[in-house]
Amino acid sequence: xxxxxxxxxxxxxxxxxxxxxxxxxxxxxxxxxxxxxxxxxxxxxxxxxxxxxxxxxxxxxxxxxxxxxxxxxxxxxxxxxxxxxxxxxxxxxxxxxxxxxxxxxxxxxxxxxxxxxxxxxxxxxxxxxxxxxxxxxxxxxxxxxxxxxxxxxxxxxxxxxxxxxxxxxxxxxxxxxxxxxxxxxxxxxxxxxxxxxxxxxxxxxxxxxxxxxxxxxxxxxxxxxxxxxxxxxxxxxxxxxxxxxxxxxxxxxxxxxxxxxxxxxxxxxxxxxxxxxxxxxxxxxxxxxxxxxxxxxxxxxxxxxxxxxxxxxxx
Amino acid sequence: xxxxxxxxxxxxxxxxxxxxxxxxxxxxxxxxxxxxxxxxxxxxxxxxxxxxxxxxxxxxxxxxxxxxxxxxxxxxxxxxxxxxxxxxxxxxxxxxxxxxxxxxxxxxxxxxxxxxxxxxxxxxxxxxxxxxxxxxxxxxxxxxxxxxxxxxxxxxxxxxxxxxxxxxxxxxxxxxxxxxxxxxxxxxxxxxxxxxxxxxxxxxxxxxxxxxxxxxxxxxxxxxxxxxxxxxxxxxxxxxxxxxxxxxxxxxxxxxxxxxxxxxxxxxxxxxxxxxxxxxxxxxxxxxxxxxxxxxxxxxxxxxxxxxxxxxxxxxxxxxxxxxxxxxxxxxxxxxxxxxxxxxxxxxxxxxxxxxxxxxxxxxxxxxxxxxxxxxxxxxxxxxxxxxxxxxxxxxxxxxxxxxxxxxxxxxxxxxxxxxxxxxxxxxxxxxxxxxxxxxxxxxxxxxxxxxxxxxxxxxxxxxxxxxxxxxxxxxxxxxxxxxxxxxxxxxxxxxxxxxxxxxxxxxxxxxxxxxxxxxxxxxxxxxxxxxxxxxxxxxxxxxxxxxxxxxxxxxxxxxxxxxxxxxxxxxxxxxxx
Numbered sequence: 051x052x053x054x055x056x057x058x059x060x061x062x063x064x065x066x067x068x069x070x071x072x073x074x075x076x077x078x079x080x081x082x083x084x085x086x087x088x089x090x091x092x093x094x095x096x097x098x099x100x101x102x103x104x105x106x107x108x109x110x111x112x113x114x115x116x117x118x119x120x121x122x123x124x125x126x127x128x129x130x131x132x133x134x135x136x137x138x139x140x141x142x143x144x145x146x147x148x149x150x151x152x153x154x155x156x157x158x159x160x161x162x163x164x165x166x167x168x169x170x171x172x173x174x175x176x177x178x179x180x181x182x183x184x185x186x187x188x189x190x191x192x193x194x195x196x197x198x199x200x201x202x203x204x205x206x207x208x209x210x211x212x213x214x215x216x217x218x219x220x221x222x223x224x225x226x227x228x229x230x231x232x233x234x235x236x237x238x239x240x241x242x243x244x245x246x247x248x249x250x251x252x253x254x255x256x257x258x259x260x261x262x263x264x265x266x267x268x269x270x271x272x273x274x275x276x277x278x279x280x281x282x283x284x285x286x287x288x289x290x291x292x293x294x295x296x297x298x299x300x301x302x303x304x305x306x307x308x309x310x311x312x313x314x315x316x317x318x319x320x321x322x323x324x325x326x327x328x329x330x331x332x333x334x335x336x337x338x339x340x341x342x343x344x345x346x347x348x349x350x351x352x353x354x355x356x357x358x359x360x361x362x363x364x365x
Numbered sequence: 366x367x368x369x370x371x372x373x374x375x376x377x378x379x380x381x382x383x384x385x386x387x388x389x390x391x392x393x394x395x396x397x398x399x400x401x402x403x404x405x406x407x408x409x410x411x412x413x414x415x416x417x418x419x420x421x422x423x424x425x426x427x428x429x430x431x432x433x434x435x436x437x438x439x440x441x442x443x444x445x446x447x448x449x450x451x452x453x454x455x456x457x458x459x460x461x462x463x464x465x466x467x468x469x470x471x472x473x474x475x476x477x478x479x480x481x482x483x484x485x486x487x488x489x490x491x492x493x494x495x496x497x498x499x500x501x502x503x504x505x506x507x508x509x510x511x512x513x514x515x516x517x518x519x520x521x522x523x524x525x526x527x528x529x530x531x532x533x534x535x536x537x538x539x540x541x542x543x544x545x546x547x548x549x550x551x552x553x554x555x556x557x558x559x560x561x562x563x564x565x566x567x568x569x570x571x572x573x574x575x576x577x578x579x580x581x582x583x584x585x586x587x588x589x590x591x592x593x594x595x596x597x598x599x600x601x602x603x604x605x606x607x608x609x610x611x612x613x614x615x616x617x618x619x620x621x622x623x624x625x626x627x628x629x630x631x632x633x634x635x636x637x638x639x640x641x642x643x644x645x646x647x648x649x650x651x652x653x654x655x656x657x658x659x660x661x662x663x664x665x666x667x668x669x670x671x672x673x674x675x676x677x678x679x680x681x682x683x684x685x686x687x688x689x690x691x692x693x694x695x696x697x698x699x700x701x702x703x704x705x706x707x708x709x710x711x712x713x714x715x716x717x718x719x720x721x722x723x724x725x726x727x728x729x730x731x732x733x734x735x736x737x738x739x740x741x742x743x744x745x746x747x748x749x750x751x752x753x754x755x756x757x758x759x760x761x762x763x764x765x766x767x768x769x770x771x772x773x774x775x776x777x778x779x780x781x782x783x784x785x786x787x788x789x790x791x792x793x794x795x796x797x798x799x800x801x802x803x804x805x806x807x808x809x810x811x812x813x814x815x816x817x818x819x820x821x822x823x824x825x826x827x828x829x830x831x832x833x834x835x836x837x838x839x840x841x842x843x844x845x846x847x848x849x850x851x852x853x854x855x856x857x858x859x860x861x862x863x864x865x866x867x868x869x870x871x872x873x874x875x876x877x878x879x880x881x882x883x884x885x886x887x888x889x890x891x892x893x894x895x896x897x898x899x900x901x902x903x904x905x906x907x908x909x910x911x912x913x914x915x916x917x918x919x920x921x922x923x924x925x926x927x928x929x930x931x932x933x934x935x936x937x938x939x940x941x942x943x
Contacts, residue, residue, distance in 0.1 A: 061380070062403075063403060063404075063405050064428070064919065065378070065425055065426060065427050065428035065429075065431075065551075065919045066378045066379070066427070066428045066429050066919065067425070067427075067428020067429075067431065067551040067552060068428065069428070070428045070429055070540075070550075070551050071428070071551060073472075073533060073536065073537070074536075074537045074540040074541075074550075076537075079533075079534070079537075080533060081530055081533055081534060084524050085524075085525075085530075096524075100373055100375045100376075100380075101375070101376065101377070101378065101477075102375075102376065102476075102523075103375050103376070103523075104375075104376075104480050104485065104486075104523045105375065106371060106373065106374055106375040106376070106903070106904075106908050107369075107370070107371035107372060107373070107374070107903060107904060107908075108903075109903065110373055110375050111372070111373070132405075134404075139704040140704050140705075141704065141705055141706050142672055142703075142704025142705045142706060142707065143402070143704065143707055144403065144404045144405075144704070145380065145402070145403045145404070146372065146380060146382070146402035146403070146707060147373060147380060147402070148372055148373050149370055149372035149382065154372075154707055154708075182425075183405070183407075183410065183422065183425045184405040184406070184410075186410040186422070187410070188409065188410075190405070190406030190409045190410070190702070191404060191405060191406055193405070218425060218552055219428060219551055219552065221549075222540075265564075277826065277828060278557055278559075278560065278561070278562040278563075278825070278826040279560065279561070279562065279563060279564060279566075279824065279825040279826040280564065281564045281565055282564075284562075287562070298549060302540075302544040302548065302549040302550070303537075303540070303541065303544065304541060306541045306544040306545050306573070307541075307543075307544025307545060307547065307548050307549050307550070308544075308548060308549070309548040309549060309554050311548070312544075312545070312546065312547075312548050312555060312562075312563055312564065313555070313562050313563050313564030313565070314547075314548040314553075314554035314555040314562040314563070315554070315562065316554075317421055317554060319421075319552070325410070325418075325421070325422060330414065330418060331414065331415045331418060332415075332417065332418050332421055333415065333417055333418075333557075
C-alpha cells in the first residue's frame with residue numbers, strides 16, 4: 051500500500067466542465083481511482099473538490115486553511131478555471147472560493163499559499179492552463195492561466211514543472227491518464243511526463259488534431275466542401291485542426307464522437323490562444339502558414355515514401 | 366438569533382455563498398442572502414464577434430449544462446440570420462439535448478443532492494431519523510432492491526454507496542450519446558446556425574444512441590422508485606415546509622417537433638406549444654400563458670442586489686411581432702460591473718442580477734420566478750398539451766429493457782402528480798421523474814429521426830448567407846430550468862448578446878422592491894431540523910434547500926459592458942508556434 055497522497059482540486063473562473071469530463075473517463079474510470087482499485091494509484095484522497103466533496107461552508111474552507119498549514123502534506127494541486135486579477139476588482143472580488151473564521155478566501159491567495167507547498171501541480175483545461183474563455187479579448191477580469199501566473203520556471207516540491215492539460219474540456223482520458231501518471235511520478239514509480247514548450251505532455255499533445263484526424267484522407271485528396279454535413283475535409287469550414295495540438299479529433303471517449311470524426315470542425319479549444327485569433331472567428335479558415343508548412347511537408351513526405359519504395363527489403 | 370455564512374456551498378456548479386439569520390428558539394430561518402462569488406464577463410467577450418461564435422462561447426458558461434446554452438444560442442442565431450434548419454437538423458439537436466438531460470438528472474439527484482440524505486449525513490445531522498429509517502420498509506423494494514429506507518440512505522454515501530457509484534457509471538452513457546452527434550461533451554461542437562455539422566449520418570449512429578439510451582431507461586426505473594421511497598420518508602419527518610415557496614414558475618419548453626420548428630419569431634407561439642416539454646408561465650398557481658412570444662416580452666432583468674451599475678440603452682423598441690419591449694428587457698440591457706465589498710447584506714452583495722417576469726398582458730406587475738424540473742413538470746402537467754398531460758399529472762411509460770447490472774426489466778408506467786406546494790423534496794422528486802420523462806421523449810425522438818431517414822430527409826444543414834442586421838431570441842430548458850439567449854446583430858457582428866440561465870432567476874438577490882429571489886424566498890421561513898447546539902449548526906437544512914434547485918452559478922453570472930476595446934494580449938512567454 052502506497053503512502054496516502056492528497057489531491058486538492060481548486061475551481062477558479064471555471065465552468066466545472068473539466069470535472070464533468072473526468073467523470074466520463076474510461077481508462078481508468080474515476081470510480082477505479084476513488085475506490086483505489088488500481089495498484090500504484092491506491093491511497094489517493096480527494097481532500098478538496100468543490101463539486102464533489104461532502105463538506106460545505108467552514109468545514110470545506112478548513113481543508114484549504116489546514117493545507118496551507120501543512121496538514122495535508124504531501125499533496126498534489128489541481129486547478130480548473132482561470133485566475134482573475136483581483137487588483138482590477140478594487141474593493142470587491144472576482145473569485146471568492148471560501149470563508150474561514152470571518153476571513154474571505156480568494157482564489158489568488160489560496161493559490162499563492164498552496165503553490166509553495168504542493169508536491170506537484172497540474173492545470174486542467176485551457177482556462178487553468180492559459181486563461182481560456184475568461185482570458186478572451188478584452189479580458190474583462192484580467193484572467194490568467196496558471197502557467198503565466200506561476201511562471202515557466204516554477205517548480206513543485208518534487209522539482210517538477212507545472213503540467214498543463216489544455217482542451218475545453220480536455221478529453222476525459224487525457225485528464226485521468228495524466229493525473230494517474232502524475233501520481234506515479236510523485237511516488238517515483240514512473241518517470242515524469244515529457245513536456246513541450248507550452249508545458250503539455252508530448253505523448254498526448256505532440257501531434258495536431260489534423261494529424262490525429264480520421265477523415266484527413268479527404269484533405270490529401272483535396273475534397274473540402276463549403277457545406278456542413280457534406281462528407282469531406284472541414285478545412286473550408288473553419289477547422290483549426292491543422293494548428294491545434296489535440297487528440298480529440300479522432301474520438302472523444304470509448305470510440306464515440308471526436309470533433310472532426312463526426313464532421314464538426316475543430317475550433318482550437320485546446321490552443322493557448324483560444325478563443326481569440328488565430329482560433330477565431332471560428333468559421334474563418336485557419337491561417338495560411340500551417341497549410342503551407344503542411345503542404346511542403348506532404349510533398350517531401352510523398353516523395354520520400356515513393357523513393358523508399360525502391361529501397362531493398364531489410365527484414 | 367444566529368447569523369450563519371455558508372461559503373462555499375459545495376456539490377453545486379460554481380461559487381455560491383449563503384448568508385442566513387436563524388431564529389434559534391423557534392428553529393426557523395428569518396432572513397437569507399444568496400451571493401454569487403465569481404465573475405468572468407462573458408457578454409463582453411462576445412461583443413464584436415460573429416454571432417455564430419456565441420454558440421461555442423456561451424456553452425462554456427457552464428460545463429454541467431452546456432447543450433441547453435448551445436440550443437438556445439443556436440436558435441437565437443437561427444432567428445438572427447433568418448435560417449431554419451432541416452427537420453433532421455432539429456431532430457439531432459434534440460437528441461444531443463436529451464442525452465445531456467439524462468446524465469445531468471441522475472448526477473443531480475444521486476451525486477450532488479443524494480449525499481445530503483445519505484446514511485453519512487443523516488447520522489450526523491438527523492440521527493433521530495436513522496432508527497426509523499432502519500424500521501421503515503421500502504414500498505417499491507421489488508423494483509429498486511433496497512429493503513429499507515436505511516439501505517437507500519447507505520447507498521447514497523458519497524464515494525462508496527452503491528447508488529452513488531452506479532450513477533457515476535451510468536451517467537457516462539449520457540455523455541457518449543451526446544458525443545455521437547455533438548462530437549464531444551461538455552461543450553458540443555456540432556451546433557451551427559441552420560442545422561448541425563454531422564457527416565455520414567447513418568441508422569447505425571442512431572442505433573448506437575438507442576443502445577446507450579436503454580441503459581438510462583433501465584436505470585431510471587430504479588432511480589425514480591428509490592427516490593420516491595426515500596423522499597416520502599423524509600417528507601414524513603416534517604420536511605414539507607423546508608424550502609417552500611409560492612407557485613410562480615417559468616418553463617421555456619424543450620424538444621422541438623422536427624417538422625414544426627422554424628427560425629421565424631412570430632411562429633414561436635405555434636411551435637413552442639408542440640414541444641414535448643411545454644413552455645409557460647405560472648403565477649400564484651395559475652397557468653398564465655403557454656405563448657413563447659408573451660414569455661419573451663415579459664422578461665426583465667434588473668440590477669437588483671448585484672455588483673453592477675445601471676446603464677440601459679433603449680435600443681430595441683418592439684419585438685419582430687410589434688409588441689413593445691421594456692427598457693429592462695435583455696435586448697436593451699447594458700450593465701457595468703461595479704465590484705464592491707463582500708458581505709454587505711443590506712447593500713449590493715452578489716454577482717447575480719435580478720430577473721423578474723412582467724405580467725404585461727395581465728396585472729402589469731413584476732414577479733419572482735422559479736425555474737427548474739419542478740417548474741417544467743408542473744407546467745407540462747397543467748397545460749394539457751403534451752400527450753400524457755392530464756391537468757394535474759403527467760403520465761408516460763417506458764418499455765421493457767433487460768440489461769445485465771440493472772435490477773428491473775419490465776415495462777413500467779409512470780405518473781408524476783402535481784404536489785401541494787413546491788418544496789425542497791418535491792424539487793428533487795421532479796428531477797428524478799424528469800429523468801424518466803426525458804428518456805421517454807428521447808425514445809420517441811429516435812423513432813422520428815429514423816422516420817426522417819426512411820423518408821429520405823437526411824439533410825442536416827441548410828445553407829445561408831449572413832445578413833448584416835438581425836435580432837434573435839432562443840429559449841429552451843437546461844436541467845435546472847429555463848435558458849434564454851438574445852442577440853442583436855449590427856454590421857454582421859454582435860452588437861449586444863445577453864443570456865439568462867435558470868440560476869440567474871433562481872439565485873437572484875433582493876430587487877429594488879426588497880423582494881427576495883427564489884433561493885432566498887425558499888430559505889426564509891424554512892424550519893431547521895438539524896440536531897445539536899444551535900452554535901454548532903452547519904446549516905444542513907439550508908444547503909438541502911439550495912441544492913434542491915441544483916444551482917449552476919457559472920451560468921448565472923454574466924455581464925455586458927458598453928465600451929469595448931479589442932486587443933489581443935499575448936502571453937508573456939508566447940512562442941511563434943503557428
